[in-house]
Amino acid sequence: MIGDDILVSPALVLAHLRLHQRKPDIQVAALGLTRWSDSGQIVTKFMRWLDESGIQFDYNNLLRGERPNWRHFYTSNLSLKTALLKENPFNESFTKAAAEDLELGYRLEQQQKLEMAFIPEALAHHLHPTSFHQACKRMFNVGVSTQHFHEIWPASVQTTARSRLRSTVRNFFLSHNQLFFPPLTSLANLLTSVWCPNPVMRNVLLAYFLLGYQHAQESKEYINLSTLNPTVTPK
DSSP: OBOTTEEEOTTHHHHHHHHHHHOOOTTEEEEEEEEEOSSSSOOOHHHHHHHHHSSSOOHHHHHTTOOOOGGGOOTTBEEEOHHHHHHSOOOTTOOSSSSHHHHHHHHHHHHHOOEEEEEEEEEEEEOOOOOHHHHHHHHHHHHHHHHHHHHHOGGGOOOOOOOHHHHHHHHHHHHTHHHHHHHHHHHHHHHHHHSSSOHHHHHHHHHHHHHHHHHHHHHSSOOOGGGTOTTOOOO
16 A cells, blocks of 8 residues: 555565565555655755654654554555455545544554564655644644544553643633634744754644544534635645
């Protein structure tokens, strides 16, 4: 599986094939390495940071030796046995291209004892110019899809210790998002253009994720992002 914005290297298909020849068990899936394409787009400092931060893909930890699991079931560069996918299709209740691949990975791990293998020699090039505003929209959609994922699989939710004060402040900002999000987004975007990485952009992206998650809990509908950021026009 690859995305429609993925360009494969000459060795990609053979690397996937050889992995499955070595590991013929049906539960084995192979994850290749995806990096920004240096051809056809200008890779900005922000895009480099997205690649390194783990917000979009967590390849750097895999390259450092971390073992892959369902959280790395990225269908931008992935292969698995055809029979396994036919028996376990994607859940089509996801309305956006976010988290539906991780839901399948989690389901395969729970029900089929999924075994993930990382093959960085299967290199793919991601041709998808991305701005800070586009990343905010994506994080909102990821938040919506993640809430749906957690609704399907409550046991997948990871709880973290959070102080009452931090939770109160977070909920206040989310409940007054129309007031706070536009200026914070503009500030983060301005800072990112001249100072990247900076402390603001990660927090703003996380805020959009939480806003999407919360909105999915409350209404099960998408809000119009143009009301949060007039420069963003949802497709």
